Structure formats: structure tokens, C-alpha cells
Amino acid sequence: MGLMDFPERHRPIGRPPVFGWRGLVAYTALLALMSAALYLIFIFAPAERVQGDVQRLLYGHVSTAWLAFLSFGIVGISGIIFLWNKDTRWDSLAVAAAEIGVVFTTVTLVTGSIWGRSIWNAWWAWDPRLTTTIVLWFIYVAYLILRTYIDDISVRRRVAAIFGIFGFVDVPIVWFSVQWWRSLHPVQTITQAGGGMPREMLATLLMTLVAFTVFFFIVLRQRYLLERASEEGDDLRAAVHRQLDVSVAAADTSVPEGRT
Amino acid sequence: MKQELVFLMIGYGAVWLVLFGYLVYVTGRIRSVRDAIQDLRHELDRDSPDTPE
Numbered sequence: 001m002g003l004m005d006f007p008e009r010h011r012p013i014g015r016p017p018v019f020g021w022r023g024l025v026a027y028t029a030l031l032a033l034m035s036a037a038l039y040l041i042f043i044f045a046p047a048e049r050v051q052g053d054v055q056r057l058l059y060g061h062v063s064t065a066w067l068a069f070l071s072f073g074i075v076g077i078s079g080i081i082f083l084w085n086k087d088t089r090w091d092s093l094a095v096a097a098a099e100i101g102v103v104f105t106t107v108t109l110v111t112g113s114i115w116g117r118s119i120w121n122a123w124w125a126w127d128p129r130l131t132t133t134i135v136l137w138f139i140y141v142a143y144l145i146l147r148t149y150i151d152d153i154s155v156r157r158r159v160a161a162i163f164g165i166f167g168f169v170d171v172p173i174v175w176f177s178v179q180w181w182r183s184l185h186p187v188q189t190i191t192q193a194g195g196g197m198p199r200e201m202l203a204t205l206l207m208t209l210v211a212f213t214v215f216f217f218i219v220l221r222q223r224y225l226l227e228r229a230s231e232e233g234d235d236l237r238a239a240v241h242r243q244l245d246v247s248v249a250a251a252d253t254s255v256p257e258g259r260t
Numbered sequence: 261m262k263q264e265l266v267f268l269m270i271g272y273g274a275v276w277l278v279l280f281g282y283l284v285y286v287t288g289r290i291r292s293v294r295d296a297i298q299d300l301r302h303e304l305d306r307d308s309p310d311t312p313e
Contacts, residue, residue, distance in 0.1 A: 041272075054264035057271045064275065103282050110278070111271045118267040215279060222286045229293040236300035243304060 026218050033211035040204040054118040058201075059208040061111040064104045065133075066209065067216045069171050071101030072140065074220075076168035079161035091157045092231065094164055095147065096223035098140050100216065105137045120184065128181040132174040139167040 041059050048055035078094035081087070112130065113123050124130065143163050150156035178185045186196075197205070 052264045053262070054267050054271075056268055060272060060275045100282075103278065107275055107278050110274050114267050114271040114274070118264055215283075219279075219283050219286060222283065222290065226286055226290045226293060229290060229297065233293055233297050233300065236297060236304065240300055240303050 026214070030211070030214050030218060033207070033214055037204075037208040037211040040207050045201050045204040046198065051119050054115060057111050057115045059205050060212075061108060061115060062205060063209045063212040064111070065108040067212055068101050068104035068108055068136075069175070070216070071097045071104060071220075072136070072164075072168050072171055075101065075140070075143070075164040079164040082157065082161045088157065088231070089228070091161065092227040093224055094161065095144075095227050096220055098143050098164065100220055100223060102137065102140045102144065104216075105133065105140070109133060109137065116184075125184060127184045128177040129174060129183050129185045132170060132177045136167075136170045136174055139170055143167055 037059070041056050045056060045059070047053050074097035075094045078090040078097065082090035082094065109130075112133075116125065117123050143160060146163060147156055147160050150159060177183060
């Protein structure tokens with residue numbers, strides 16, 4: 001089942017689907033993967049020689065950062081497809097991904113700040129990667145706020161799609177910031193030829209990334225369904241208002257002449 | 261406990277608190293929106309002119 005095969009707009013959403021058998025499978029897999037990731041993070045992976053145990057924050061920090069990039073990529077791609085085919089499901093997917101991206105970026109910033117306090121003795125530094133990441137966070141918070149300020153729904157969708165596409169420009173800037181400018185962050189240790197990470201650490205990072213990715217798709221599906229349901233609710237509310245107007249007009253015309 | 265372990269625990273505590281808190285929030289919102297949709301449907305059916313007296 002593809003991501004866009006979710007219930008049609010005017011279909012009752014029924015109970016949240018994660019509680020069906022598919023939900024049971026998804027949550028069981030998530031529990032197993034998270035448990036495995038926890039084991040690898042806290043027991044299997046060796047402590048880093050210089051930083052000690054606090055370096056174990058890397059696994060959650062890097063995984064959430066990558067998934068935030070994925071979210072914003074989904075926002076951009078959904079925006080392009082929406083502008084092309086005007087299918088509102090892509091707009092709903094973009095909103096869902098943007099909100100989740102903001103949540104994951106928040107987690108990245110918080111874990112980075114805690115890690116920084118331990119090894120740099122500072123909660124925050126105007127390091128290129130930190131600065132470009134906080135800019136990324138603000139871009140997508142602005143995207144979400146912008147959507148609430150435009151009343152015309154078709155204009156809102158178009159503007160949001162364009163904003164989401166251009167907002168993604170900051171993602172490669174965040175990624176390459178450690179190469180373009182002097183940074184407290186190390187350059188990418190995984191993508192470098194030969195790698196700068198021991199095999200146990202790399203395995204732990206990959207396992208954590210898989211666990212968080214499963215979590216990401218579960219929450220993306222839920223948030224997408226919420227967006228579709230909210231739109232259905234708005235349509236129904238408008239229909240109720242229209243029906244009320246018709247009833248009032250009918251009552252006015254049915255008043256017999258001579259009576260006020 | 262070593263200070264770095266405290267930071268480690270706070271860090272992962274924040275990760276799971278925010279992420280699972282968000283999942284619970286979204287699931288709860290789906291429930292409340294679903295209930296609102298059902299109420300609106302009932303309201304539409306009740307007020308519909310096609311509804312038999």
C-alpha cells in the first residue's frame with residue numbers, strides 16, 4: 001500500500017488505523033527495533049575515548065537530524081507534485097511532513113544543546129551548522145504559521161507549496177556547512193572514504209536510524225490522516241452552515257401573508 | 261553518577277518524551293476530530309429535508 005493510498009477525502013476515517021492488525025505489526029516492530037537500538041546505544045557501542053559516554057547522544061542526534069531532512073524533502077517534493085496535479089492529498093502530506101520535520105529538528109537542537117553543554121561547556125554557540133539548523137527550524141515554523149494566516153484555501157495551498165519548495169534550499173546548506181565554513185562540528189565521518197567511525201558505532205547508528213525511521217513513517221501516516229480528517233470536518237461544517245441558511249430562507253418564505 | 265551520564269540520560273529522555281508525546285498527541289487529535297465528524301454527520305442527517313418525519 002502506497003503512502004497516497006490512504007482513505008479518500010470524503011470517506012469516514014473510522015478508528016485510527018494503527019490500532020488495526022497493521023497497527024499492531026507496526027507498533028510491535030517499532031518496540032522491537034527501539035529495544036534493539038537502546039541495547040546497542042547503551043551496552044553494545046563502545047564509549048568514545050575523549051568524550052566518554054555522552055558521545056552516545058550521537059545516535060539519536062544524527063538520526064533525528066537525517067529524518068528532519070527527509071521530512072523537508074517530502075515537503076518540497078509534495079509541493080512540486082501538488083503544483084503540477086492539484087491533488088490536495090499532496091498538500092496534506094506536505095503539512096504532515098513539515099510539522100514532523102519541525103518536531104525532529106527540535107529534538108536535534110535539544111540533544112545537540114545538551115551534548116554541547118557537556119563537551120563545549122556551552123548550551124549554544126553560533127557555529128555554522130547550529131546557525132543554519134536553527135534557520136531551518138524557523139523556515140518551517142514560518143511555513144506552518146503562514147498556512148494559518150491565509151483564509152483562501154486554494155491560495156494557501158499554492159503559497160505553502162512554493163514556500164516549502166524554496167525552504168528546502170537550506171537543507172543542503174546545513175549539510176555542507178561543516179565543509180564550507182570553520183565549524184565546531186566534525187565533517188561527515190560516515191560519507192568520507194574509509195570512514196572515521198568504528199564498525200560497532202556505525203552498526204549502532206544504522207540500527208537507531210532504522211528504528212527512528214519506522215517511528216517516523218508511523219507518525220507521518222497518523223499526522224496525514226489527521227490532516228485529511230480535519231479537512232473533512234471543515235467541509236462538513238460548511239455543509240451544515242449551508243443547510244442552516246437554506247432552512248432559514250425556507251422558513252422566511254413559508255410565513256403566510258398578513259402575518260408578521 | 262558521572263556528569264556526562266546525567267547529560268546522556270537527559271538527552272535521551274528528551275528524545276523519547278518529545279517524540280512519543282507527539283505521537284500520543286496526534287493520535288488523540290484524530291480521535292477528537294473523528295468524534296466531531298460524527299456529530300456533524302448526525303447534525304446534517306437530522307436537518308436534511310429528505311429525512312422522513
